[in-house]
Amino acid sequence: MPGVSSRLAAYSQVVLFFGAFLLFWEYGVRYFEVKSYILPPISAIAVAVWEARSEIFENSMYTLAEVLIGFGAAVVVGVMLGMVVYVSPFAQRTIYPLVTALQTTPKSALAPLMIVWFGYGFISKVAMAFLFAFFPIVVATLGGFAGTAKNLEEHFRALNAGPWRTFTTLRLPSALPSFIDGCRVAMPLAMIGAIIGELVGSERGLGNLIMLGTASTRTDLVFGCIIVITLISLALYALIEFAAKSVWWRGIQV
Amino acid sequence: MVSTATAEAPQSGRALNPAAEAAANHIEARGLNKTFGSFKALEDIDFTIKNQEFVSVLGPSGCGKSTLLRIVAGLIPYESGSATIKGEAVRAPRPDVGVVFQTNNMLPWLTVRRNVELGARIRNMPADARDAAVDKILDVLSLTKFADAHPHQLSGGMRQRASIGQALVLDPQILLMDEPFGALDALTRDKLNVELLRIWQESRKTVMLITHSIAEAVFLSDRVLVMADRPGKIVEEVTIDLPRPRNAATTRAMPKFGEYVAYLGKVMGVAS
Ligand SMILES: Nc1ncnc2c1ncn2[C@@H]1O[C@H](COP(=O)(O)OP(=O)(O)O)[C@@H](O)[C@H]1O
Numbered sequence: 001m002p003g004v005s006s007r008l009a010a011y012s013q014v015v016l017f018f019g020a021f022l023l024f025w026e027y028g029v030r031y032f033e034v035k036s037y038i039l040p041p042i043s044a045i046a047v048a049v050w051e052a053r054s055e056i057f058e059n060s061m062y063t064l065a066e067v068l069i070g071f072g073a074a075v076v077v078g079v080m081l082g083m084v085v086y087v088s089p090f091a092q093r094t095i096y097p098l099v100t101a102l103q104t105t106p107k108s109a110l111a112p113l114m115i116v117w118f119g120y121g122f123i124s125k126v127a128m129a130f131l132f133a134f135f136p137i138v139v140a141t142l143g144g145f146a147g148t149a150k151n152l153e154e155h156f157r158a159l160n161a162g163p164w165r166t167f168t169t170l171r172l173p174s175a176l177p178s179f180i181d182g183c184r185v186a187m188p189l190a191m192i193g194a195i196i197g198e199l200v201g202s203e204r205g206l207g208n209l210i211m212l213g214t215a216s217t218r219t220d221l222v223f224g225c226i227i228v229i230t231l232i233s234l235a236l237y238a239l240i241e242f243a244a245k246s247v248w249w250r251g252i253q254v
Numbered sequence: 255m256v257s258t259a260t261a262e263a264p265q266s267g268r269a270l271n272p273a274a275e276a277a278a279n280h281i282e283a284r285g286l287n288k289t290f291g292s293f294k295a296l297e298d299i300d301f302t303i304k305n306q307e308f309v310s311v312l313g314p315s316g317c318g319k320s321t322l323l324r325i326v327a328g329l330i331p332y333e334s335g336s337a338t339i340k341g342e343a344v345r346a347p348r349p350d351v352g353v354v355f356q357t358n359n360m361l362p363w364l365t366v367r368r369n370v371e372l373g374a375r376i377r378n379m380p381a382d383a384r385d386a387a388v389d390k391i392l393d394v395l396s397l398t399k400f401a402d403a404h405p406h407q408l409s410g411g412m413r414q415r416a417s418i419g420q421a422l423v424l425d426p427q428i429l430l431m432d433e434p435f436g437a438l439d440a441l442t443r444d445k446l447n448v449e450l451l452r453i454w455q456e457s458r459k460t461v462m463l464i465t466h467s468i469a470e471a472v473f474l475s476d477r478v479l480v481m482a483d484r485p486g487k488i489v490e491e492v493t494i495d496l497p498r499p500r501n502a503a504t505t506r507a508m509p510k511f512g513e514y515v516a517y518l519g520k521v522m523g524v525a526s
């Protein structure tokens with residue numbers, strides 16, 4: 001475990017590196033006379049974000065809602081499907097190969113279809129976030145259940161534990177670390193899905209703002225949106241990391 | 255853990271009270287066969303373990319000891335012959351049989367206390383009886399201080415003790431143990447042998463202990479069954495006529511102890 005001082009050193013390295021990067025950006029574009037519709041200086045982006053703050057905030061909340069609902073639905077449906085496939089040999093033979101095959105479809109190619117099906121509004125973006133997040137969660141959940149230690153299963157059988165007891169006491173906690181790993185992959189993907197949906201056709205959201213900014217050569221606003229999207233993704237990822245801390249038994253073999 | 259009926263049993267000899275005589279043969283196998291596909295794992299296994307008897311099964315690795323224990327525990331089916339417990343054919347795990355497996359079966363996310371009481375919870379023992387039983391077992395196994403620790407924080411020896419606790423908490427009449435100390439260093443193993451002996455002398459369970467340690471088998475057992483492999487079968491049966499109560503210092507120092515160890519070593523050498 002790193003001590004406080006070495007952690008401080010690590011942080012200050014990060015801060016220094018980012019500071020240097022931002023300074024280089026700010027003065028680099030001026031020095032090389034880069035046109036501001038190609039790459040505006042970082043200060044111009046900051047000003048644009050500040051001026052459009054209420055618009056950006058509203059659209060951020062809209063996109064965030066799409067991501068969270070899509071992700072939540074992916075967790076619920078993914079875990080249920082993972083469970084069904086795990087307990088049912090029939091589902092293992094039929095649904096699982098289908099899921100595996102669908103997993104390889106490029107989900108972004110489905111965006112226009114989602115808009116045809118669900119319209120330009122909220123639902124089609126939720127569907128996109130869902131599609132992107134769903135597969136990693138199913139696969140991780142299944143992997144978690146299948147990875148339940150055989151010796152522990154036998155131990156439960158020797159105690160005449162019923163299926164429900166075995167599920168709640170053994171399989172669920174066994175599968176949690178793998179499930180959390182799946183969420184870790186799925187959360188940023190849900191954001192990507194929602195943004196792609198918005199770029200393809202939307203009325204609101206950060207992706208929509210990017211389209212509007214591009215159409216009016218407001219590159220500063222476009223960059224502002226990209227930065228905000230990244231920050232939201234990071235915050236969501238941190239949330240998953242925080243939840244992952246409560247599943248501390250990952251990788252512990254006794 | 256000490257039931258009144260068994261506490262009166264003499265400390266040595268095999269005397270049984272008449273009521274128990276009917277069920278004297280706690281574990282019995284007759285002409286038992288087991289195959290895995292075309293592989294013959296067990297052939298024509300015949301043995302009896304009487305009520306309150308401590309019997310060890312010795313044999314080389316891969317000879318089918320764990321398979322035999324799983325059949326007796328009702329965990330896997332067998333092809334022909336019979337396996338009975340208290341005269342009833344074994345078809346499924348029974349509540350009066352406790353099993354300690356070769357691998358310790360701690361759930362990493364539960365504390366030692368929660369792990370030890372797992373069986374009591376699964377079998378729906380009332381909470382107060384359960385708490386009392388767990389307290390006692392933790393004390394007997396010197397694990398009270400570690401009750402709130404998690405398994406990965408324990409030494410191998412402590413984890414193995416806790417595994418035995420998992421089986422003892424239900425106070426089973428019959429205890430099946432599959433190389434419970436197999437993964438431990440010799441010193442820890444000797445210590446746990448003494449603890450197991452003490453527990454058995456107090457509670458007088460019927461024990462089937464699988465081991466590959468000759469000294470362990472002689473020290474603990476009333477009788478030792480020796481198995482050979484390919485196919486797994488019982489090739490020798492040795493009654494260990496050492497006085498009880500036994501203890502670490504005197505029993506192991508007896509000339510007869512050495513003779514049994516030497517004899518079984520010879521048999522095992524021939525058998526394997
Ligand atoms: N489920 C199984 N399927 C196929 N072969 C098995 C199975 N379980 C055990 N065996 C085989 O049976 C033999 C005996 O195994 P086991 O009872 O574990 O031996 P031991 O406990 O004496 O080391 C070994 O050769 C092993 O490979």
Ligand SMILES: [Mg+2]
Nearest residue numbers: 319320356432
């Ligand atoms: Mg074995």
